[in-house]
Amino acid sequence: MIRISIDAMGGDHGPGVVVPALAQVAVRRPDIRFIVYGREEAVRPELAKFPALQEKSEFFHCDVAVKMDDKPSQALRHGRWKSSMWKAIEAVKAETADACVSAGNTGALMAMSKFCLRTMASIDRPAIAAIWPTLRGESVVLDVGATIGADAQQLIDFAILGTGMARSVFGIERPTVGLLNVGVEEIKGQEEVKEAGRMLREADMASMTYHGFVEGDDIGKGTVDVVVTEGFSGNIALKTAEGTARQIAGYLRAAMGRTLMARIGYLFARSAFNTLREKMDVSRANGGVFLGLNGIVVKSHGGADSEGFAAAVELAYDMARNRLFDRIEADLDLFHARNPQSQLTRKPAVADDGEDR
Structure with a gap:
């Protein structure tokens, strides 16, 4: 079973693009499971549209979403430990996920990944x-x-x-x-x-x-x-x-x-x-x-x-x-x-x- 942690709030479109994408992958990859992080009011309605995806997913509410124009230092200062991006990366460090995917701010994702996972x-x-x-x-x-x-x-x-x-x-x-x-x-x-x-x-x-x-x-x-x-x-x-x-x-x-x-x-x-x-x-x-x-971190294009x-x-x-x-x-x-x-x-x-x- 391959477990992927997802920053659902990243990118230009957020959960409206992320959740349908996960539903597609869940059909093509039967042995995949998702750990989804984001704001409940934004993510839950999207997940409700895909019952089969919900069976393969765990969802965790996060109060903070890193903005696309945040500077890496700002993201680290305000988003560490409580943002959807940080939580998705942290899941890899804790070995509850095998890889992390985010469409969020590239600089913030790299800064958080280096701070949380460290270089080899x-x-x-x-x-x-x-x-x-x-x-x-x-x-x-x-x-x-x-x-x-x-x-x-x-x-x-x-x-x-x-x-x-x-x-x-x-x-x-x-x-x-x-x-x-x-x-x-x-x-x-x-x-x-x-x-x-x-x-x-x-x-x-x-x-x-x-x-x-x-x-x-x-x-x-x-x-x-x-x-x-x-x-x-x-x-x-x-x-x-x-x-x-x-x-x-x-x-x-x-x-x-x-x-x-x-x-x-x-x-x-x-x-x-x-x-x-x-x-x-x-x-x-x-x-x-x-x-x-x-750990494995994948950055999706923000406008994907x-x-x-x-x-x-x-x-x-x-x-x-x-x-x-x-x-x-x-x-x-x-x-x-x-x-x-x-x-x-x-x-x-x-x-x-x-x-x-």
């Missing part, structure tokens, strides 16, 4: 990992916004974290890993990236195959299973890809309705366009995973619809079922045992500003 023993900074649709299938990309700037050792940590996620979610025994850079040549890029590449080439890595440097267009190609970068460039790449997908979808809609012949052509090619629309739907890849913490939030919940389910945390912990222990020289002097990193993705 050998991890300096956590990362947010995203599932990225590619021409070959899907890849893991991290960090997409948790930490601005990263030294060589932190990039290696991200590689190990991303590898564990790829093994857990995709079922790949030895994922390929690439470092995002301005070119594939070893002489190009920032010193931190070049140093991380050298260390990965020389390291004894049983759980991954290091591919080398990759460029921006390699992400969409699916050149590697795991793309590693720091949070500034990763977040820009993510939001650029989401915006481009919506832009192309807008162009197609406009073109298909422009003339009578275009509308007739659309009728003949409708199945192909439906397939393209599914591939370009950013909600289907919804769910940023906080890696490097002592019920299908999008359901995708984030199912991602949390898959990682819990495939024991993501145990895999990462074992990979980290093995790497540091085989590469004792890997612990470098770390440079300070800066957390993100908490803006919702």
Whole structure:
């Protein structure tokens, strides 16, 4: 039985989107159970619409809901111990839940997760990992916004974290890993990236195959299973890809309705366009995973619809079922045992500003 704790008050739509999403997942995943946190007057009426979901859920009232525009420090000060977001995270720490999902304020969720769960023993900074649709299938990309700037050792940590996620979610025994850079040549890029590449080439890595440097267009190609970068460039790449997908979808809609012949052509090619629309739907890849913490936390996009939030919940389910945390912990222990020289002097990193993705 997989138990998922839910912050029902998070996101732009709150329980009106969260609860129907849980009902969808409950049908598709018979062995799932939910622990739902939120305001009773907002959540209970929604739960009452889905009797089958109620049988698989426990609900706990919380007086406080973290606002989407709250600063992380404000959320910690006013929402700790009594908000729906904190309670959902705390359930993972108490081991009453296997994973937590929230569509709430990204900065507040990260701050609370770090404060409550703490980072893993050998991890300096956590990362947010995203599932990225590619021409070959899907890849893991991290960090997409948790930490601005990263030294060589932190990039290696991200590689190990991303590898564990790829093994857990995709079922790949030895994922390929690439470092995002301005070119594939070893002489190009920032010193931190070049140093991380050298260390990965020389390291004894049983759980991954290091591919080398990759460029921006390699992400969409699916050149590697795991793309590693720091949070500034990763977040820009993510939001650029989401915006481009919506832009192309807008162009197609406009073109298909422009003339009578275009509308007739659309009728003949409708199945192909439906397939393209599914591939370009950013909600289907919804769910940023906080890696490097002592527990699984998944951040859904704040504006996600019920299908999008359901995708984030199912991602949390898959990682819990495939024991993501145990895999990462074992990979980290093995790497540091085989590469004792890997612990470098770390440079300070800066957390993100908490803006919702």
